[in-house]
Amino acid sequence: MTAHSRLANPPTPTVVVGVLALQGGFAEHINLVRRAAAHLQSAAHVQAVEVRTPAELDRCDALIIPGGESTTISLVAAQSGLLEPLRRFVKVLGKPVWGTCAGLILLSDEANATKKGGQELIGGLAVRVHRNHFGRQIESFEEGLDLPFLGDDGAVPFPGVFIRAPVVEDILSPAAPGRKGGVAVLAKLPGRLDKASPGRSQASTRDDSGDVIAVRQGNVLGMSFHPELTTDPRIHLWWLREVLHQL
Numbered sequence: 001m002t003a004h005s006r007l008a009n010p011p012t013p014t015v016v017v018g019v020l021a022l023q024g025g026f027a028e029h030i031n032l033v034r035r036a037a038a039h040l041q042s043a044a045h046v047q048a049v050e051v052r053t054p055a056e057l058d059r060c061d062a063l064i065i066p067g068g069e070s071t072t073i074s075l076v077a078a079q080s081g082l083l084e085p086l087r088r089f090v091k092v093l094g095k096p097v098w099g100t101c102a103g104l105i106l107l108s109d110e111a112n113a114t115k116k117g118g119q120e121l122i123g124g125l126a127v128r129v130h131r132n133h134f135g136r137q138i139e140s141f142e143e144g145l146d147l148p149f150l151g152d153d154g155a156v157p158f159p160g161v162f163i164r165a166p167v168v169e170d171i172l173s174p175a176a177p178g179r180k181g182g183v184a185v186l187a188k189l190p191g192r193l194d195k196a197s198p199g200r201s202q203a204s205t206r207d208d209s210g211d212v213i214a215v216r217q218g219n220v221l222g223m224s225f226h227p228e229l230t231t232d233p234r235i236h237l238w239w240l241r242e243v244l245h246q247l
């Protein structure tokens with residue numbers, strides 16, 4: 001018997017959810033994690049913390065990488081000595097990680113470079129993303145999304161905010177029956193005509209059912225849009241429940 005199990009009221013376990021706070025929408029994610037945690041019917045206490053150093057990352061049970069500018073986040077992560085610890089967190093320790101927009105780009109194994117050289121990625125999702133797929137900042141849009149993974153909570157469309165958003169243009173290792181560890185498509189954005197800019201690659205995962213905008217591979221989740229720029233906590237709540245299951 002452990003010391004804890006002899007106690008009448010064992011201490012509430014604390015789950016530390018880090019948000020990479022180098023650039024972009026980290027404060028917004030922290031707010032939504034806190035709001036979503038208040039809806040959790042779980043004995044666990046969720047603590048949302050900003051992560052800027054390897055020591056802060058070490059404390060985390062799970063991590064969110066926010067939207068922003070993936071090149072900047074990658075550069076600052078490299079300067080902060082965080083790139084290798086982040087890769088270890090995702091790929092060796094296998095802790096739950098969720099990237100939104102720029103975060104999805106950083107968690108992808110490949111990104112088509114818009115400029116020569118591109119940026120250093122963290123990786124973990126066996127996909128290639130196409131950056132800025134829908135065009136420039138002024139071509140940002142909001143669209144109601146059907147997100148089947150939300151189950152009953154998804155009956156009302158989710159406000160999908162797309163700002164210079166990437167799409168998953170190729171799945172390098174698809175999930176298949178009887179095959180472990182592949183990439184599952186969680187959501188698509190239907191009905192958008194390809195706004196091809198000259199020279200960009202064609203999205204090979206795109207078919208009549210739309211562009212791939214949410215994927216998952218084991219502990220790693222990536223989304224093209226910005227749930228953190230809404231007041232809707234449904235995806236954060238769903239993810240926190242998934243995190244608690246995985247721990």
Ligand SMILES: NC(=O)CC[C@H](N)C(=O)O
Nearest residue numbers: 067068069070101102164
């Ligand atoms: N809103 C965003 O996160 C945009 C991401 C941006 N396209 C990038 O390459 O980083």
